[in-house]
Amino acid sequence: MAIAIASGVTPDRGLYTSIVGGFLVSALGGSRFQIGGPAGAFIVLVLATVQVHGIDGLILATLLSGLILLLAGLLRIGTFVKYIPYPVTVGFTAGIALIIFASQIKELLGLTLPSAEPGPLLPKLDALWQALPTTNAAAAGLAGLTIAVIIFLRRHRPHWPGLLVAISLASVLAHLLALPVETIGTRFGGIPDSLPAPHLPSTSFEKIVAVLPAAGAFALLGSIESLLSAVVADSMTGRRHRSNCELVAQGIANVASSLFGGICVTGTIARTATNVRSGARGPVAGMLHSVFLLMFMLLAAPLASYIPLAALAGVLATVAWNMAEKHAFSTLLQASIGDAVVLLASFLLTIFRDLTEGILIGFVLSALLFLHRMAQAVEVESASLLLEQDSADTANGNDRRPYDPALATDRDVIVYRISGAFFFGAATSVAAALDRIAEHPKAYVVDFSAVPVIDSTAAVTIEGFVRKTQRQGVAIYIAGARSPVRRTLLLHGVRRPLVRFKATVGDAVSDAHAVIAANSQP
Template sequence: MVAPTREPTFAEQFTPKLVTILREGYGLAGLKADALAGLTVAIVALPLSMAIAIASGVTPDRGLYTAIVGGFMVSALGGSRFQIGGPAGAFIVLVAATVEQHGVDGLILATMLSGLILLVVGFLRLGTFIKYIPYPVTVGFTSGIAIIILASQFKELLGLTLPGKEPGPFIPKLEALGAALPTINVAAVGVAALSIGIIIALRRFRPHWPGFLIAVGLASVLTWLFGLPVETIGTRFGGIPQTLPAPHLPDLSPEKISAVLPAALSFALLGGIESLLSAVVADSMTGRRHRSNSELVGQGVANVASALFGGFCVTGTIARTATNVRTGARGPVSGMLHAVFLFLFMLVAAPLASYIPLAGLAAVLAVVAWNMAEKHQFAVLIRASRGDAIVLLATFLLVVFRDLTEGIIVGFGIGALLFLHRMAQAVEIEGSRLIVEPDLPDTINGNGRKPYDVALATDPDVVVYRISGAFFFGAAASVAAALDRIGEHPKAYVIDFSAVPVVDSTAAATIQGFARQARRHGAAVYLAGARPAIRRVLLTHGVRPPLVRFRSTLSDALSAAHRKADGAQDTDPAPAKVA
């Protein structure tokens, strides 16, 4: 048995990753790499921040304030090495509804309160509970948000003129847009189509070029050069300022706080989920581990600071964080420099922003929404099982037609009920608690039997792990953490599934992520003893050869792993039919 791990101290849980990086030694080479990554992310964030702000019902400068102030604080105080903070498309629906109900002052107050809530959640060490959000819920609400964002951009994409204010609810919005179709602006459609075409073409043929900025820049030049009759930032908002405003507190009256508190709770819930999901994505790309509670504390401070400077909700942004990793960032300094570069852009180029056509910014958000939709994952979950499909569709439909927070809560509730049903079906299986531990030659399992022949466990190039009990979304984080703690890089891994009664989509995604990481290190992964139902779930989610190889028994898997470690050619046996 593995000795119980020591509980991390308060300082270990809440020390920002910036401090960790500086303690490890931070030199000129790291600064150069972070400066290049920060500049690249800033170029991506510049048009995106303004587009998200406009779609959220506020002026574009508030999107820049959010990215500059909030983004700097997220990187300086957060628990992830690579997190990039700023305004996120996921918040557009909530922010727009809050502005409509409580005005911009109410939005700023709700942002500040959400920051205080995140601080409390982080210091109470509740960040680890985010892992209990089922995978179908995250896919459902992300896809639902994508649909709503896309619908919100049709007005600008088509240059429509609405007789009144654009409705917020989905169906009335579509009805209003349909009624306004006779007012379509051909020039706006052309600008939007050109911008989308440029973004798609650059993503395919020049993926390292800043497609968003190039598309918006060319659209702005053409609009100015030919005097196109389309709305721009200048015609609607009068441009953007060249500096940050002085910090100030919003209205803190008890009546106002009480009115915006539900919105603040929604901001905090969505912000916590989005930021920790983004940190997990960065971990999977780099092999690092973030500190979830420290990350929530950093997000809390960032939201309070953003509100003081007139910004709105800040969270970790998955696309910008992934860009930060891909461009070679070494640590949080890249995120801090991304905020500095954005400030310099605003300082120098603010007058030019007046020429940016709103159709071009709408094109940016349309592409973002398309990429957010998680189409492949949605289709996989629909086919995976009836339970996952129910959770996914309930979350998705409620997010689109009702309310984002309601969708998350109902989806989580249905997921919890389905989990209880699955556990009721597995009560005859001994050991409902998940145990992940390396099997050493002298290890005795809970039934007093050695898990496999001692002679098969003597190869140091093969690591064997046993998973016992129900492997589901609540246990997936524990499995991922245990697998990530493997310090060495053997030639083969064997994961014993013989004592696992049930898996879900989150578990399958966890095994898939581990197998991809092992493959990058040149190691083979063998799954032993998986029952037909479990193998079917794994295969549905892409856990299949050549990423992993299945064997019926632990002995067969160990023999194949030893042959792989010795350099022999591995051949798969005839595949067993899975019902």
């Protein structure tokens, strides 16, 4: 209910989401321990969608996001979600946590604003600062009490339902003392005592096009959040989830949630971890979670009217604090300049621009930094320089066989080793290194045994070097190339009669000497 209210919708929609969507996530998902429902990470996106497209637009976007997730799972795209870099997830999660906390300051302090609360962070903080004199001491006290009870129980009674105890205590105090605070009843009129009948949201082509970007953002964040939650469950239980099956279940759950008027469904890390710690053994625990929520609606809906909004704001404040991975954020800032740049870009873009931009820009920066680091790891070295390194590696326990020392004095056959992932990022530096080769032997042997992968740009670079040396009358041998590497080279013209492939450097050197000897005979 707290997440639904913070998202700009009524609290009952949060319950519909957990009951319908949560049941299907547990029943059909690829993780045996996943708990599905509304998540704090979606608050920013859902609130923005409601403000722009209204409730009908939100429901339609949720339906479309479910179809996108369903399609992604069927196309087996779930395996690629794991490639979202860690600094990006820490950055946007911390950004969302800050936005959630800022959105709850009004309720935490019981402030009265002269107009609607601004959406962007800086104008929001300015408006809240101007409204600070209107602080409601009773609301602030209840919020503080709620946070204190949650923290106390988490430390001293971790198996107790701390959130429920804190909310119940705050509600009882607010009612018995007749405190002048807003409640679910005074603002929303309570919650219904049954589920609504399923129905399709109103649609049109223009409306679908308008909400499609929001649906894509829901699907992207939902896939990341749910699969991260499944990974957390795996680490706690020792089991392995099925990522594509999980995405299919998330898709079905979002479609069903929208039909009942619910909002976005995803796997929730905190609730899933609680499920595991409470002794769950399979998906039935998650399904019962939804059944208990349904029973609450059917039997105890009138009690929800007494819940103070300040207490719910206290719950969300603790959620935001736990979402922000403070230690991870600090560690990444100190790890390297690259990680710090990616982290801060994702964090600041999420706060001041848009969550989707934060994820995409952070991902692009991470990819560029990775390519730069991989390109720096590719080296071209002659056998004479590598002899001492290989001997040292062997002494240190490296089982890579060193080159024959005789190669250092061989003037007829020169051996060069390329090491590392040879791709477009390293092609220019490798080409420059090959162009700088000053020797004029009768044969070159290029050792590819330390090249795990090669792309078309790198293959074309080798093809250019081969043709250049052929014009100089020098034979070329490629040794130790793995099957995929050899296939790429052959595809781009690196084949006989330009070059000869050999299994080892020794075979290539022996063959080169035999050809040289044969050619030198009258």
